[in-house]
Amino acid sequence: MQVSFTPAEIIALVQPSQTRGATEATIRGIGALSTAGAGEISFLGNAKYRAEVGACRASIILLPPDFEGEPQPGQLYLLVEQPSVALARICARIEQQLWPRPAPGIHPTAVIDASATVDPAATVGPLCIVEAGAIIGAGSHLQAQVFVGRNARVGANCWLMPSVVVGTECILADRVRLHPGVVVGSDGFGYEFVQGRHEKVPQVGIVEIGDDVEIGANSTLDRARFSRTVVGEGTKIDNLVQVAHNVIIGRHCILCAQVGISGSTTLEDYVVLGGQAGVAGHLTLGRGVKSGGAAAITSSVAAGTFVNGAPARAYMLERRLQVLFGRLPELFKRVAELEAQIKLSSA
Amino acid sequence: MQVSFTPAEIIALVQPSQTRGATEATIRGIGALSTAGAGEISFLGNAKYRAEVGACRASIILLPPDFEGEPQPGQLYLLVEQPSVALARICARIEQQLWPRPAPGIHPTAVIDASATVDPAATVGPLCIVEAGAIIGAGSHLQAQVFVGRNARVGANCWLMPSVVVGTECILADRVRLHPGVVVGSDGFGYEFVQGRHEKVPQVGIVEIGDDVEIGANSTLDRARFSRTVVGEGTKIDNLVQVAHNVIIGRHCILCAQVGISGSTTLEDYVVLGGQAGVAGHLTLGRGVKSGGAAAITSSVAAGTFVNGAPARAYMLERRLQVLFGRLPELFKRVAELEAQIKLSSA
């Protein structure tokens, strides 16, 4: 990453309430307290690392306002309300350098059907395909090798990264971000078993994705059998996640990597699922349900519940059961001793 | 989805044994009993939803022959032997509208090696690549951005969707459907540990896929170390499934999303694996074996057995064990009480 900030530029970005010390170093990188060196910026994001600040060799350190202690020579402390928010502001500036906004227009190698509508303020990169009747909104960016199928609609200011596939008739709202290899609109997995063979149940619904949704690399979202598979506004989905047909995901949910949601299940708003969690079909997870990683959720869960385990149980119960599970050797021994004593006493 | 059917067209498609009521609405969508509205068609696919029919506002409802009750004004009941089969027939018609059969021919942006053989009745879409010696059969459709490697063979009437990769020498039979991002013929994962390093074991076999196989988005199938990795006729594989080298999958199996099959394992015919199930290497799952979701199958399973859990056990046993696991707090308490009583009685 080609980063280059003067201390004055950093100060202008993070607006510290106080500064201590001074440095003339150009900042060329960001590092954790324990690893950052001269020419880098670091930050105290979590109070438990407070003791590491003194030995940190970064040229600039972002610290909370109540931090006590003095910088080393040639080191600059910047006291800010929230060091991690301040760091995010610096990172956002770097982000603009890494992925500068592309100029609008259609790359000559893109294949655009004559009946597709690409907004003049959209960017369609090299080797993209936009099929008949599809619509690409203003400010949206199809980066490279993207496929948008017949009559699909991509809203405004979306970013579809290399190798993304958006299937026929599917709908993306505004500011949707799809990482490389995401597939939106593959067929739902539905068959009828007829005379020893699995006959395909046609999957003729769509996938509809709300505003500000972000979906991680190589995740897959199946179109509905009929009607819609839905991902609600503001929901964030990590890599390699599977969303089956007719799933309804609410607003502002978090699905960590490798989660799988089976068909026709509903997640209400603010659900959070840990990595590799799986949810069976035709269930409802109420508002704010949380699961641990690798949880196997086999029945509906009431709003606000935190579950864990396989099969998933209420978090504190599962935790207690796991402790007792670890004590099984002891329990078997105790029962054997009881049996010996009973035998003795009845002898 | 641009659906438009008159009631007469619906009747012609589903051939009802009886009609009740009448509607003049044009049908523009399909919905569940609880959500369908005017201008939509619904159906009673599962007897447990029978009570919802009366309140359903769909313009047409498909019902079993023994259904009692009368439609609302402006509503049409169609009594058919199997409502879900009748619905599938309507969906199949919609499917033809969504994905009309493409005209044969090769898109000018496709890159076809001079020594490849593309049947004149095949369709090769934009930005596809067909390497030297590869063969594409009659009626097959490489949709877009598909890669078919050297000497690979694609049979008749296959459909390879965007970004599919079929590796060197691999073989697809007829009517194979590969969803976006499927990889057929990546290397098997094999290394020899030599002097502190993992030396690659060359993977020079192929993948061979039978008639009527369908494979979901972003699934991966590794080529054999030598000889063949096989997916039998009629088997259906969901999204993000991993099939390792030298796996032999029988006919008419069902592998749900995110299943993983380790190397050299054999699945006989009609095996069904739930989502996220994993199978260790060098095992045999007999004909008709079923597993629950997230099962971890660590030893071979006899034909016809239903297993569940991690590690997987016979289904009813696992179910009983899970109930007892949930009763561990009670058991620990009972043992403590016994110990107290013994102590008392021996005092």
Add this chain to the structure above:
Amino acid sequence: MQVSFTPAEIIALVQPSQTRGATEATIRGIGALSTAGAGEISFLGNAKYRAEVGACRASIILLPPDFEGEPQPGQLYLLVEQPSVALARICARIEQQLWPRPAPGIHPTAVIDASATVDPAATVGPLCIVEAGAIIGAGSHLQAQVFVGRNARVGANCWLMPSVVVGTECILADRVRLHPGVVVGSDGFGYEFVQGRHEKVPQVGIVEIGDDVEIGANSTLDRARFSRTVVGEGTKIDNLVQVAHNVIIGRHCILCAQVGISGSTTLEDYVVLGGQAGVAGHLTLGRGVKSGGAAAITSSVAAGTFVNGAPARAYMLERRLQVLFGRLPELFKRVAELEAQIKLSSA
């Protein structure tokens, strides 16, 4: 696979210490002892299959030096120090035929930015994209439909297979092999929860991949929040694996298919994780840690430890606990009997 070796060519390749019998068959395939037929070569790689050699119908069989027994008429035994190493040598020769080294040069359909640097000894295949400032080293092969982002660096003798995506600024060292659909450099999954919405934390670090790393189809590796996500030299990663942001993977590790590593976790050298294993965030797995398949690792693990289960425990403990788990029905019965006896004796 178009294999064709004379017996003399096989002998020249494997350099046997002794030969028994003779064959004139041309070798056109490789098979296991139980399935190989005339015109094929087989091998005894594992002593437990020794009894199968006598009935094996392969034209040539590779056997260890101490093997006793005589070939059938028209069959050739070749005694070699390590039959599986000898077989690997034959496979390596076949590999060269399957994937001949491509001629250097840039395919006319590739899209190369004027400011990218492609070594004259590199090969860039059809429909690849190399963005501004990217560098492709000598002998490297971008096979087809590969995307290399702005300022990314691909070292020497790498092989990027179809549909691989290497994001902006990411770095591959030498001899890296990426199977189809691998994504290097998708954004890390990081958000701050602000006023009911998940605000994106910019992910401006990179992914850095060491020498001789191989990564399986459709695996995903996220760029760091800042600094680097690292895969150490010689590490091998299977298909559909997720590596989150800021993960540090040591040298010569093995990650089997569908493994997931959460953010900021460190794997030291020689870690081996079984298929579908998951590792929580901010942990350290010491040198040589091993896990079984589907293990859910929720705390740091000391070097050299073998863990299993969900949540993961020391291997032998988990094994014992699983045995006792299976005996819960018996234990409940024994406790009930104790209770009955106590009641009797106190009556």
